[in-house]
Amino acid sequence: MSLIDKIAAAGVVGAGGAGFPSHVKYNCEAEYLIINGAECEPLLRSDKFLMSHFPAEIVEGVKMVAESIGVDKTVFALKRKYENEYACLKRVVEDKGYNIEFFLMDSFYPAGDEHTMVLDITGRVVPEMGIPLEVGCVVTNIGTIYNSYRADQDKPVIDKYVSVLAEVNEPRIVKVPIGTPVRECINAAGGSTLNEFAVILGGPMMGDNLVEDEDIDNAVITKTDGSIIILPKDQFVIERNQQSMEHIKNKAKAACIQCTLCTEYCPRYLNGHGLEPHRIMRALAYEEVDSAEIFESAQLCCLCGICELYACPMALSPRLVNEYYIEKIDEKYESSKTEYEPHPMREYRKIPTDRQIARLDLSKYNHQELYNSVELEVNEVIIPLSQHIGAPAELAVSEGQKIKRGDLIGRAKENALSVNIHASISGTVKKADNTKVIIRSAEVVL
Ligand code: SF4
Ligand code: SF4
Incomplete structure (x- = not known):
């Protein structure tokens, strides 16, 4: 099976943005592969965590994707201040002798915007209404590359590393099965320091704001969510x-x-x-x-x-x-x-x-000390069949069915822009319809 087919089978999508299917994005010819390690939204830490903890997997993933596309140049774009992450990646690149360059940027917003990054690295302007491929570039993010490496090992996208930050007792990175309720992630970070709070899913500049308790209760982690920021309801960003x-x-x-x-x-x-x-x-x-x-x-x-x-x-x-x-x-x-x-x-x-x-009145959360990362086990996940741009996956399981972690539960719609969705925990399908699959863990005894 080709790398593109494996990436399609594993259900890889852009991990940091709107969730464009990666098997479509990488199925092209381009001159540049640019790996976006800027993580430019204020406060976020998940990509930094991946770069410092999985540099070998990331570099190997980059090499595979670069070879598959057939690019002339491969460039890691990182902020200059990410000294540790740069050292981790560079060591692997040098040990392996791979032809991968580094582009070190100042710390500014929006350093990670694809158009901005392409112009800074290549001097080319992506046209209005256009995409980087129109000027010979593929831009992909760290989490997507990490998932592509895992796809080559036949591992589907079923977990997510999420930064849980700001008004929580123990800010940290939490590894969770996809479909984990946001409330459980907050609890894994020691709970909020506030009785009443709002949540930003993503970064403070572009993320989704959840203010009503009901919206927070219903929110789950998908393939594109890398950060949960807890803030007072009257905080400047939330109010705006x-x-x-x-x-x-x-x-x-x-x-x-x-x-x-x-x-x-x-x-x-x-x-x-x-x-x-x-x-x-x-x-x-x-x-x-x-x-x-x-x-x-x-x-x-x-x-x-x-x-x-x-x-x-x-x-x-x-x-x-x-x-x-x-x-x-x-x-x-x-x-x-x-x-x-x-x-x-x-x-x-x-x-x-x-x-x-x-x-943004967020300085007090800048450089928050992180507690040790944890891996969360949950009893129930709610997995949407649409976590990506394009058509939702088609339901591939039925209620009452026993399934194992990694099994296919949503099949990419044929002849459409769509991706596979997999079970993130083992258990029984409690509910399944055309929008979501709820799985209850085999461990839960009622
Ligand atoms: S949000 Fe405002 S600053 Fe950003 S691209 Fe749109 S118009 Fe320009
Ligand atoms: S006052 Fe009007 S023109 Fe000036 S920055 Fe605000 S929206 Fe733009």
Whole structure:
């Protein structure tokens, strides 16, 4: 079986983003393979953990994927300050004599944005509405490579290393079976220090905010979740994400001074794209909801959050406006732009991570001391059949069926962008439908 077939069989998806199926992403020809080890969202630690604990597996995975794609250059992109992780990976690369380069970056946000990384490493601008492959690059993240290595050993994606941070008694990395309830992860980190709290699944800039207890109760770890951040419900980031569109509109009308700072700091604008968030705010203020500004801006935006969580002096939210309209627009913007010129001030407008963390009022959680990592055993998992971009997997088990950890429970939909899903614990299928499979451990005696 080829590596691509093994990756497909194991159900590997992009571990740090929206979950694009890796067997499709890697099934191409490209000049560069770039391994994104920036982990650029503030506070996150899971990729660092993987790099320092599994450098041999990661380097071997990189070599396999690079050979499969047939690239000319393979580049690890890490932050310069990740000295330990760099040393761990470099030692393996040198011992093996592999032709893998290192690109060491300053610590800024969004260093891990694919477009930003491709431009920094190759000098090439990924076109508007485009992907890195259009300029000869495949960008993949550390967790995805680690899972690809394991796929080559015929091991499916069934566990996840998750950072559980901020308002918990014992911040740590927790290894959990996929489908583990978020509440159990928080308990594994000693529980929250707060009676009432909100959860960010992912990073504070782009992660999903869970504020209602019911939403936290229903949340489970999927193949793309690497971090749980516990914060007070009135914390700056949580409150900013709770605004209604009506409130955002009214604020845009009343307070947008058209200073253009949101545009001046926008990484896509700085890369040379035609995205100018101050224009979407102007269109919104004048109720021009069918305007070209809104149609284009929403689709060119990567939702990095810099405009609203860093740049805007009036606490306005161009990112949330873009996000709102992305869901409403069903026609794809066809960009006709062919020439791209990065902004001459681009280098000087990269936002230092520590300054970004201070702006988010998260400095007290920066560099939290981590307790020892733990491996969590759970009695029940709820495994969604859609944890990826594309069609959900098709149910491959029935209620009452006994299954073993690693068994196929959801089969990738044929002739569609889809991935396999596997059982993350052994036990009995308690419930199964077209959206999820609930497995109860064989160990549980009722
Ligand atoms: S930074 Fe804020 S005030 Fe300035 S143009 Fe953008 S949205 Fe308006
Ligand atoms: S979220 Fe704001 S800063 Fe980020 S790409 Fe979109 S418009 Fe630009």
